[in-house]
Amino acid sequence: MKPILETKALTKRYGDFVANTDISVSIAEGTIHGVIGPNGAGKTTFFNCLAGTVPTSSGQILLAGKDITRLAQHARPLAGLSRSFQVTSLFADLSVFENLRLAHQAMSPTRGFVFWRSVDEAGPSADAADHVLERTSLSSERDTLVSELSHGQQRVLEVGVALMSQPRVLLLDEPTSGMGIDDIPQMITLLKALKDECTIVLIEHNVGLVTEVCDAVTVLQGGKVISEGTPQEVSQDEKVITAYLGDEL
Ligand SMILES: Nc1ncnc2c1ncn2[C@@H]1O[C@H](COP(=O)(O)OP(=O)(O)O)[C@@H](O)[C@H]1O
Numbered sequence: 001m002k003p004i005l006e007t008k009a010l011t012k013r014y015g016d017f018v019a020n021t022d023i024s025v026s027i028a029e030g031t032i033h034g035v036i037g038p039n040g041a042g043k044t045t046f047f048n049c050l051a052g053t054v055p056t057s058s059g060q061i062l063l064a065g066k067d068i069t070r071l072a073q074h075a076r077p078l079a080g081l082s083r084s085f086q087v088t089s090l091f092a093d094l095s096v097f098e099n100l101r102l103a104h105q106a107m108s109p110t111r112g113f114v115f116w117r118s119v120d121e122a123g124p125s126a127d128a129a130d131h132v133l134e135r136t137s138l139s140s141e142r143d144t145l146v147s148e149l150s151h152g153q154q155r156v157l158e159v160g161v162a163l164m165s166q167p168r169v170l171l172l173d174e175p176t177s178g179m180g181i182d183d184i185p186q187m188i189t190l191l192k193a194l195k196d197e198c199t200i201v202l203i204e205h206n207v208g209l210v211t212e213v214c215d216a217v218t219v220l221q222g223g224k225v226i227s228e229g230t231p232q233e234v235s236q237d238e239k240v241i242t243a244y245l246g247d248e249l
């Protein structure tokens with residue numbers, strides 16, 4: 001099967017420090033692909049390169065076979081690649097619906113991002129927002145201010161914001177970070193439901209979630225790929241077990 005997202009010898013240097021070394025990963029369309037590894041392994045750096053947040057030092061990134069290595073960050077969602085962040089990036093004083101609407105407006109190449117434009121109650125952006133509210137099971141919180149949502153609901157809404165660009169590939173950096181155990185099943189349900197909509201690449205520390213939702217996993221340590229396979233395969237790999245000694249998975 002042709003990969004939807006592929007990296008070839010992707011390398012990222014910060015001065016003399018190499019945060020990602022020759023990372024070659026192939027991600028099949030319609031799958032959930034986990035990126036795991038101990039703290040400082042280079043996972044977020046890898047996502048920053050994929051999303052164009054930082055320039056790649058060498059190597060290639062291919063989206064549906066097209067080289068996007070040098071594509072500007074703002075152009076990547078339009079090309080079909082969107083991300084959510086490890087830390088929350090929502091507008092706390094706006095409603096759930098308004099946050100989604102703004103995400104759609106920001107994406108629209110014809111209307112542009114006009115910040116002071118009032119949020120229309122109808123129109124394509126409103127339809128798209130309502131669709132995402134349904135997909136994320138947040139319809140009942142449509143008019144709730146983000147500041148009044150639980151932390152878990154905020155993390156779900158962040159996934160919703162990334163979904164507003166209708167990505168072919170969605171990059172999620174620790175979507176459960178800071179979540180209580182009680183909220184994790186909701187995220188698992190959401191990720192599984194999204195599989196028919198897009199391919200998901202997921203950085204995640206929660207082993208239970210990775211085992212339950214990921215079709216394939218890439219394990220990074222010290223900026224390099226040390227193991228790849230199904231969650232079961234990598235969890236039995238001696239190199240992975242050693243990498244995690246003294247670290248929480
Ligand atoms: N902007 C930067 N400048 C210098 N070093 C960085 C920068 N960003 C990350 N690093 C370093 O790269 C390494 C990998 O970090 P990161 O990708 O955040 O790891 P992870 O997400 O796996 O915990 C760390 O040693 C970190 O200090």
Ligand SMILES: [Mg+2]
Pocket residue numbers: 043044045086
């Ligand atoms: Mg990180």
